[in-house]
Amino acid sequence: MHTVSSMQTAPSNSQSPALSSSGTRPFEMRERLRGLDEKIRVAMSGAGAMGRGLLHQCTVTPAFECVALADIDIDAAINCAEKVEVPYEVVSNFAHLNDCIRNDRLAVCEDASLVARAEAADVFIDASNAIEDAARFCTAAIDHEKHLVMMNAEADLAFGPYLMQRAAEQGVTYASCDGDQHGVIKRLIDDLRLWGFDLVMAGNIKGYLDRYANPTSIIPEADKRNLDYRMCTAYTDGTKLGVEMALLANALGLKTPVAGMHGPEADHVREVHELFDLEALWQEHGPIVDYILGAEPNGGVFAVGHCDNSYQQRMMKYYKTGEGPFYTFYRPYHLCHVEAMEAIARAYLDDCSLLQPEGGHVADVYAYAKKDLEAGDQLDGIGGYTCYGLIENRADQCDDPGLPMTLAKDARLTRETPKDEKIRLSDVEFPNGQDNLQLHQKSRREQGPA
Structure with missing residues (x-):
């Protein structure tokens, strides 16, 4: 058997109809x-x-x-x-x-x-x-x-x-x-690219954000939704958001324009054109990942495409999608x-993948202190009390890179770290060994830039 690129049409096996990049109907x-x-x-x-x-x-x-x-x-x-x-x-x-x-x-x-x-x-x-x-x-x-x-x-x-x-x-x-x-956004992107649009932004809609949420403060909200406390914390402090968008970035070679993305507040996804200077962002970074905060449709996702073809622009205006050349396509739900x-x-x-990291680790999610931390403090990882994660481009990392959030659990700080400061990889030691760090670094070398 063989793996097929997620951006290609899969070969036909028995009883297999033709597939678009978005999959079968x-x-x-x-x-x-x-x-x-x-x-x-x-x-x-x-x-x-x-x-x-x-x-x-x-x-x-x-x-x-x-x-x-x-x-x-x-x-x-x-x-x-x-x-x-x-x-x-x-x-x-x-x-x-x-x-x-x-x-x-x-x-x-x-x-x-x-x-x-x-x-x-x-x-x-x-x-x-x-x-x-x-x-x-x-x-x-x-x-x-x-x-x-x-x-x-x-x-x-x-x-x-x-x-x-x-x-x-x-x-x-x-x-x-x-x-x-991330999977639902990928399907939106597959569609707009199939239509002949260029991808400008892969977008998420975040309902609420509190970087300092922890497994104790989140209890009332988690109980209401029958969610695990750490999982609900990771949703609320933005770490999960960063992870999802980093997966898209790594699959499609996208960038984040700033650490943690912009995430402006909005009432509705239709406001994306007013909240972002799409032309400037696209010219500077190429296609990017970002999100809007508190907007309707709650639970939805979006993607922004670009088309400067005059005929297509007339038709898109007729279809009530705007003047162009930037168009926002959104889906009001994701159903897990x-x-x-x-x-x-x-x-x-x-043998076909909806989404896989074909670009390697072009982006990752790095740990930031949720509170003032002391040398000797043990980090408790994703959804905990000690740190939250922000998505960043790997290319923007200096010679002293950050600690990936996926490796933060049980790492011990070797220096004090003020609240909201980035935790460097050189600032921690791994009491349980470095097997995961070595595998993570091997993973980074498998594909994409070194």
């Missing part, structure tokens, strides 16, 4: 799935909100079957299986896992590396929030010839180029999943697990 994919002789068998890590949703989708999307589910919290995995009402069995070794699957029961366990090696599985989905462990079990999945689909944006950012290269060597596909903002299955199916059926 939903009814075409549904019919393809209905026509398959065998199911697409999925193994998955992560039994949180996203994992539960994906497990449910595997029960309602034609030709999908989840055969194994792992979570470090075995009770969470059991609860997930029971809530979705699938027959399951808790397993603890490889033989038991494979016997369970052969008996048409979902194999549930704590060890994602065990699930990643399941003989029956065709695709491995990482829907966990692990970073360090994800490098291990995602590599195991690839080495056991599973297509790897990432719903774990943080591990995708940290190790994506390395995992993509390893997948290519094994003849399987590496892909970011659809449904989260609900719309994830087509990207998974295309990875399996067409």
Whole structure:
């Protein structure tokens, strides 16, 4: 099998209609799935909100079957299986896992590396929030010839180029999943490029931002939404936003115009033209990533395209999209697990990735102090009390680069760092060793600029 660029049309396998860069139309994919002789068998890590949703989708999307589910919290995995009402069995070794699957029961366990090696599985989905462990079990999945689909944006950012290269060597596909903002924005971009527009801005819509949110202050909001406290903190302090936009930057070779992006407040996405000097930004940086804050449609995404063709401009005006030459296209929602299955199916059926880091690490998310920190303080990583993350271009890093947020957990500061100051890689030591740092640096070398 071979990997196809996310910007190319995938080759046709059996029963495969022609695909645009945005993928098949939903009814075409549904019919393809209905026509398959065998199911697409999925193994998955992560039994949180996203994992539960994906497990449910595997029960309602034609030709999908989840055969194994792992979570470090075995009770969470059991609860997930029971809530979705699938027959399951808790397993603890490889033989038991494979016997369970052969008996048409979902194999549930704590060890994602065990699930990643399941003989029956065709695709491995990482829907966990692990970073360090994800490098291990995602590599195991690839080495056991599973297509790897990432719903774990943080591990995708940290190790994506390395995992993509390893997948290519094994003849399987590496892909970011659809449904989260970066995947949905990518589909918008595929569309506008197919129409003949040049990409100017890949845009996110952020509802609320508090850089200093922490797992205690976030409790009321997280409880209201039934979210994990650290996860909700990462959403609120902007780290997750940065990770999503860095994935887009690394896939498409985009830049951030400033550290953390601009993020002006807006009432509606239609105000993008008033809030950004699009001509100046495009001329200086080329296509960029950015966001607007507090705007409607809440939960939506957007992309700005450029077209200076006089006929097309007349038609776009007729279609009520503005005078041009800059046009904003937006989608009022992203549906996470609900719309994830087509990207998974295309990875399996067409060896095709919706999104992968073809440019290498052109951008990353770096740690900044949430409060005054002392020498000897231990950082608690994404969604914690000590630091938040801002997206920055790697090319803008000096000889003393920042500490990637994906590596910040458990790192210990060697000097005091005032609130809002960037934490340098040289300012920390890693008490648990530097395996992840070395893999991250190897990942940076796999593709793109050194």
